[in-house]
Amino acid sequence: MIRFDSVTKTYAGQSRPALNDIGVEVLRGEFVFLVGASGSGKSSFLRLILKEEKPTKGRIHVLGQDLGTISSRKVPYFRRDLGVVFQDFRLLPNKNVFENVAFTLRVIGKSRGFIHSAVPATLKLVGLDGKGKRMPHELSGGEQQRVAIARAIVNKPQILLADEPTGNLDPVTSAGIMTLLERINAGGTTVVMATHEAGIVDQMQRRVIELSAGEVVRDERAAGYGAGVAEEQAETPEIAEPAAATDADADAVAAVLGGSSAQAAAAASGTTAKARARAPGPTKAATAATTAKTSTAKTSTTAKSSTTVKSSTTAKSSTTAKAAKPAKPAKPAAAPDGAATEGTPSTAAARAPITRAAPKVGRKVMDEKQPLYVEPEERDEVTDAAAAITAAATGVVTVPDGEPEAGSDATAPGAPESAASEHLTLAERLGLRAPGGPRAGDDDQEVGPTR
Numbered sequence: 001m002i003r004f005d006s007v008t009k010t011y012a013g014q015s016r017p018a019l020n021d022i023g024v025e026v027l028r029g030e031f032v033f034l035v036g037a038s039g040s041g042k043s044s045f046l047r048l049i050l051k052e053e054k055p056t057k058g059r060i061h062v063l064g065q066d067l068g069t070i071s072s073r074k075v076p077y078f079r080r081d082l083g084v085v086f087q088d089f090r091l092l093p094n095k096n097v098f099e100n101v102a103f104t105l106r107v108i109g110k111s112r113g114f115i116h117s118a119v120p121a122t123l124k125l126v127g128l129d130g131k132g133k134r135m136p137h138e139l140s141g142g143e144q145q146r147v148a149i150a151r152a153i154v155n156k157p158q159i160l161l162a163d164e165p166t167g168n169l170d171p172v173t174s175a176g177i178m179t180l181l182e183r184i185n186a187g188g189t190t191v192v193m194a195t196h197e198a199g200i201v202d203q204m205q206r207r208v209i210e211l212s213a214g215e216v217v218r219d220e221r222a223a224g225y226g227a228g229v230a231e232e233q234a235e236t237p238e239i240a241e242p243a244a245a246t247d248a249d250a251d252a253v254a255a256v257l258g259g260s261s262a263q264a265a266a267a268a269s270g271t272t273a274k275a276r277a278r279a280p281g282p283t284k285a286a287t288a289a290t291t292a293k294t295s296t297a298k299t300s301t302t303a304k305s306s307t308t309v310k311s312s313t314t315a316k317s318s319t320t321a322k323a324a325k326p327a328k329p330a331k332p333a334a335a336p337d338g339a340a341t342e343g344t345p346s347t348a349a350a351r352a353p354i355t356r357a358a359p360k361v362g363r364k365v366m367d368e369k370q371p372l373y374v375e376p377e378e379r380d381e382v383t384d385a386a387a388a389i390t391a392a393a394t395g396v397v398t399v400p401d402g403e404p405e406a407g408s409d410a411t412a413p414g415a416p417e418s419a420a421s422e423h424l425t426l427a428e429r430l431g432l433r434a435p436g437g438p439r440a441g442d443d444d445q446e447v448g449p450t451r
């Protein structure tokens with residue numbers, strides 16, 4: 001599904017590679033956490049998968065295609081099978097929820113009929129049923145991230161890439177987002193998620209690829225965050241805005257969990273207990289970090305920045321006291337079904353037996369889950385509207401409103417738009433290309449249909 005063969009990425013003007021000789025294979029249906037200290041190369045890894053960046057050395061295969069052979073013109077087609085979610089949501093501030101999700105489909109030329117079937121179904125899936133007319137600024141952070149996730153999955157991508165999707169969210173809201181991502185993964189979508197959240201990784205016990213200074217130092221199935229990362233992070237604490245858990249967040253969690261807000265809150269606090277119970281010895285330090293962070297859900301007003309520092313400090317002191325930093329590299333990951341994975345140096349040896357199952361979403365949630373995807377429409381032609389949007393998307397533009405849709409109230413005048421977003425192209429806001437303008441060799445890259 002995703003394969004890196006001896007991939008090195010060195011950015012222009014940098015002496016040290018951001019990624020160095022990476023050999024990794026991600027199999028269909030896996031849920032993989034990318035962890036590592038700030039600057040270790042996680043985002044670069046994701047950008048290479050998206051073909052937003054090109055490797056300096058080595059080859060990358062995604063969905064059976066050698067990315068080196070995909071022309072810039074064809075990149076938008078390739079990306080139709082990939083969904084992307086970012087820490088900062090990247091919603092269109094002057095479009096309502098429905099239009100934000102519909103936008104992806106309009107860009108690729110889906111019909112109005114398809115859009116009016118797919119968007120509400122996807123909003124329902126992510127717990128935003130009935131909120132299509134809301135503007136982004138009327139939503140909580142968790143709800144905005146759900147819109148971003150809906151936009152990412154509405155076209156049924158085979159792979160979902162998530163770069164710190166819970167980075168701006170409090171623990172309760174983060175738990176709901178992770179439940180949602182787990183559910184999407186249970187529907188067959190491969191998920192690769194970069195994160196600094198020790199608690200989430202410890203709780204979910206999925207495959208963990210740990211990067212350090214651009215190298216894979218751990219690739220482990222059903223693993224925790226790792227004391228090594230916690231220790232490195234203690235040296236580079238992140239400063240973030242305070243985030244408070246709200247009733248609305250609890251409601252959003254409840255919408256996904258299928259219970260009440262109180263149950264959702266209980267589920268969130270149960271995270272700590274679960275993580276503690278499941279944490280293997282070497283990740284105890286990180287679990288302590290989890291406990292510290294999750295406790296902010298109860299106080300609601302604890303600044304996330306101080307929590308991060310405190311968590312990291314806790315982790316560091318625990319690690320130091322126990323000298324529990326895992327040996328590197330640790331054992332490689334095995335295929336989900338226990339079968340050997342072939343083709344890359346790192347995965348050729350990936351035959352470690354699975355000693356414990358990754359915890360899944362609760363049975364009740366799985367039993368009640370909606371169909372993840374709507375049926376695809378038969379035709380996939382470029383409509384005039386999509387062509388117009390595509391043309392607009394290739395420049396720094398104000399997005400045209402397009403045709404008004406039933407069930408959507410298009411544009412809200414006066415909706416706030418950040419200074420930063422004014423300088424992003426539409427494609428950048430959508431994550432169809434990286435912010436920062438055209439990149440070398442990508443000058444002719446377009447967003448949307450090119451035929």
Ligand SMILES: Nc1ncnc2c1ncn2[C@@H]1O[C@H](COP(=O)(O)OP(=O)(O)OP(=O)(O)O)[C@@H](O)[C@H]1O
Pocket residue numbers: 011012014017018036037038039040041042043044045
């Ligand atoms: N466009 C760029 N040009 C030059 N150097 C870059 C660029 N993007 C990333 N880097 C460098 O590559 C290294 C890896 O960065 P990357 O963003 O991939 O790390 P990360 O693990 O995602 O960090 P964080 O957790 O802080 O997001 C860093 O040293 C960074 O400064």
